[in-house]
Amino acid sequence: xxxxxxxxxxxxxxxxxxxxxxxxxxxxxxxxxxxxxxxxxxxxxxxxxxxxxxxxxxxxxxxxxxxxxxxxxxxxxxxxxxxxxxxxxxxxxxxxxxxxxxxxxxxxxxxxxxxxxxxxxxxxxxxxxxxxxxxxxxxxxxxxxxxxxxxxxxxxxxxxxxxxxxxxxxxxxxxxxxxxxxxxxxxxxxxxxxxxxxxxxxxxxxxxxxxxxxxxxxxxxxxxxxxxxxxxxxxxxxxxxxxxxxxxxxxxxxxxxxxxxxxxxxxxxxxxxxxxxxxxxxxxxx
Numbered sequence: 001x002x003x004x005x006x007x008x009x010x011x012x013x014x015x016x017x018x019x020x021x022x023x024x025x026x027x028x029x030x031x032x033x034x035x036x037x038x039x040x041x042x043x044x045x046x047x048x049x050x051x052x053x054x055x056x057x058x059x060x061x062x063x064x065x066x067x068x069x070x071x072x073x074x075x076x077x078x079x080x081x082x083x084x085x086x087x088x089x090x091x092x093x094x095x096x097x098x099x100x101x102x103x104x105x106x107x108x109x110x111x112x113x114x115x116x117x118x119x120x121x122x123x124x125x126x127x128x129x130x131x132x133x134x135x136x137x138x139x140x141x142x143x144x145x146x147x148x149x150x151x152x153x154x155x156x157x158x159x160x161x162x163x164x165x166x167x168x169x170x171x172x173x174x175x176x177x178x179x180x181x182x183x184x185x186x187x188x189x190x191x192x193x194x195x196x197x198x199x200x201x202x203x204x205x206x207x208x209x210x211x212x213x214x215x216x217x218x219x220x221x222x223x224x225x226x227x228x229x230x231x232x233x234x235x236x237x238x239x240x241x242x243x244x245x246x247x248x249x250x251x252x253x254x255x256x257x258x259x260x261x262x263x264x265x266x267x268x269x270x271x272x273x274x275x276x277x278x279x280x281x282x283x284x285x286x
Contacts, residue, residue: 007033046066055080061263063262076281088124088125108284111208112208112281113191116212116276119271121266130167134258174246179251190202190213202215214245214246215237215245218242227240249275255269
């Protein structure tokens with residue numbers, strides 16, 4: 001492997017274990033570590049390199065930034081999970097151990113995967129824009145319950161916010177035909193399969209199948225909320241009668257709700273979503 005290895009990460013003065021691990025494993029390789037200094041700095045850093053392996057050492061938000069910087073380039077992406085939100089890695093690896101994955105990546109080739117292009121924004125994992133987006137945008141504002149798994153932290157915030165949430169009509173159009181128009185509690189356009197700390201919302205999503213995986217749940221009575229949380233935990237959202245699923249190449253979305261793309265918040269509005277292939281090469285661990 002003759003490519004230069006560039007590790008992009010946020011500085012963490014309280015924990016240098018990741019840096020120590022990288023230095024230990026990368027002995028004998030041509031590499032450097034770059035630290036972000038401000039929001040979206042990773043995009044600028046990634047654009048400065050050519051024909052390199054770019055390592056996203058962090059969570060989904062950092063991956064999202066780096067994807068904006070390397071889509072369409074000759075750089076390759078390697079994901080080393082080390083952030084608070086690590087959902088995309090679940091679609092491409094069976095482990096989330098940074099050292100295990102870094103060692104394994106050095107013997108693997110990067111392969112093209114799909115991206116969802118939403119206007120001029122690239123989505124590598126999930127775009128959501130209903131109550132699920134509200135949870136994703138606010139989950140970090142709530143105090144975590146000690147020893148509670150991430151999926152249940154998400155469920156806990158869902159239950160707390162449902163009474164305060166204001167539903168906004170969402171319109172989804174495909175081939176000039178309205179396929180949904182109304183309130184939604186889940187509105188997820190998936191490339192990867194997981195969001196919310198481990199919920200498998202895109203059960204049939206595949207990063208190499210050339211389709212956007214649509215997963216909707218219409219507004220439901222409060223008495224059914226726990227049932228649908230149970231279905232999501234059991235990875236059987238498809239058993240719910242209010243569940244809608246489709247796989248499409250492109251779709252138009254109109255929403256007054258803030259949009260969440262790969263864990264990052266974007267403004268309400270109109271988005272044209274289309275699947276794009278061969279714009280990025282990623283090391284897949286499985």
